[in-house]
Amino acid sequence: MEVYSCPSRRPFLVWTLLVPLVLCGSVVFAADGISSCKLLYDSKSDWTVLNRLAPLTNKNFTVESVDEGESYTYIFQLCGDAGGVPGAGVIQVDSKGTEKKTTVIGTYNATQAIGGGDWVMLIYRNGDTYNVHCSKEKRKAFIMISCNRKVDMGQLEVLREEREREQDCFYLFKMDSSAVCPDPPSNLSTGSILLIIGVCLLAVYLIGGFLYQRLIVGAKGMEQFPNYAFWVEFGNLTADGCDFVCRSQNREDSPAYRAVAPESLEEEQEERDDHLLPM
Numbered sequence: 001m002e003v004y005s006c007p008s009r010r011p012f013l014v015w016t017l018l019v020p021l022v023l024c025g026s027v028v029f030a031a032d033g034i035s036s037c038k039l040l041y042d043s044k045s046d047w048t049v050l051n052r053l054a055p056l057t058n059k060n061f062t063v064e065s066v067d068e069g070e071s072y073t074y075i076f077q078l079c080g081d082a083g084g085v086p087g088a089g090v091i092q093v094d095s096k097g098t099e100k101k102t103t104v105i106g107t108y109n110a111t112q113a114i115g116g117g118d119w120v121m122l123i124y125r126n127g128d129t130y131n132v133h134c135s136k137e138k139r140k141a142f143i144m145i146s147c148n149r150k151v152d153m154g155q156l157e158v159l160r161e162e163r164e165r166e167q168d169c170f171y172l173f174k175m176d177s178s179a180v181c182p183d184p185p186s187n188l189s190t191g192s193i194l195l196i197i198g199v200c201l202l203a204v205y206l207i208g209g210f211l212y213q214r215l216i217v218g219a220k221g222m223e224q225f226p227n228y229a230f231w232v233e234f235g236n237l238t239a240d241g242c243d244f245v246c247r248s249q250n251r252e253d254s255p256a257y258r259a260v261a262p263e264s265l266e267e268e269q270e271e272r273d274d275h276l277l278p279m
Contacts, residue, residue, distance in 0.1 A: 033057030037079035037111045040125060049115035053078055053122070053145065055179040061156040063173075064095070071095045076143060076156055076173060078122070079108050089124040090141040090171070104128045105171050106141035118147035120180045134169035141171045148176035 034054050039046050060083065061076045073093040075083040082088045089108035094101040106124025114121040127139030148154060154176030163169045188196075209226020213219040222228060 033079050035079075036108065038109045040110045040112050040123075045115075046111075046113045049113035049120055050079070050111075052115060052180055053113075053120060053177075056145075056153060056177060059153065061153070061175065063156040063158055065158045074105075074156065074158060074171075074173070076141075077108075079111070090127070090143070090173070092171075103139070105139045115180070117182050118180060120145045130163065130169065133163040135166050137167055137169065139169070139171065141173065143173045143175065145180050146174070146176050147178070147181040149178050149181050151176055152178055 034050050034057060037050060056078045058080060059077065063074050065072050065074065071094075073095055074090065075093065076090045077083075079089070082091045083093070083102070085091050085102060085104060087107045087109055088104045089111070090105040092103040092105055094103070105127045107126045108124060110125040112123035112125070114123070122143040122145065123140065124143070125138065125140040127141065129136050129138050144159075157174045158171070159174050160172040161170075162172070205226065210224055213224045213226060213228075225231070
């Protein structure tokens with residue numbers, strides 16, 4: 001005799017429990033990444049802008065720059081240790097020598113976030129000081145993140161390094177991301193939305209009522225229509241009201257067109273036939 005055993009349900013239960021945990025963990029992980037930043041000037045608006053960048057957390061963005069014999073690699077991370085350097089939001093790695101020199105351009109412990117409709121400017125300050133340039137002030141990085149719905153996380157680009165001034169020198173970077181794109185505007189008007197809601201409610205009422213009448217009550221034919229008696233009575237009352245309001249003529253029959261009772265016709269016919277009888 002062959003014995004058939006049902007397949008084990010343990011893998012299914014494991015996946016059922018694991019998927020929500022993974023999703024919740026990823027959301028919490030992204031929120032923790034944003035909270036790692038420390039704003040230079042704590043404000044609600046800056047935190048609102050940073051929350052728009054949550055999908056970019058926990059990822060290093062790298063770009064190489066070669067200019068006039070200089071070769072540098074820049075690494076940027078949102079509210080995280082860029083290149084594994086503690087506290088560094090943007091670092092510069094000198095690739096020329098045998099020993100790679102790492103310079104911190106900006107730290108996420110001194111963050112500013114400025115946002116518009118389809119862009120965000122992220123500023124990291126308090127980097128390493130210049131050796132000669134810019135009055136030996138601390139370096140800072142500007143990362144311009146623009147809206148591009150076609151990419152989730154674009155490539156980091158170096159636009160400019162300004163170090164030929166006495167102060168306020170900076171490094172300017174650019175990247176595209178769909179994270180900063182505004183929500184697409186709805187093409188539906190308020191009236192259209194209300195109409196769609198009304199149609200959906202009507203469909204639910206008709207389908208749900210039909211199933212209830214047929215499966216629970218056991219109705220047949222037109223009785224399957226939900227609240228059939230009410231709608232019939234409502235239709236009759238509506239018709240009577242329309243007839244009363246819209247028809248202005250007197251509905252009483254004129255005497256000339258009143259119907260003659262059959263009994264009077266028979267009596268009149270008998271009286272007319274009396275003169276034909278023989279006397």
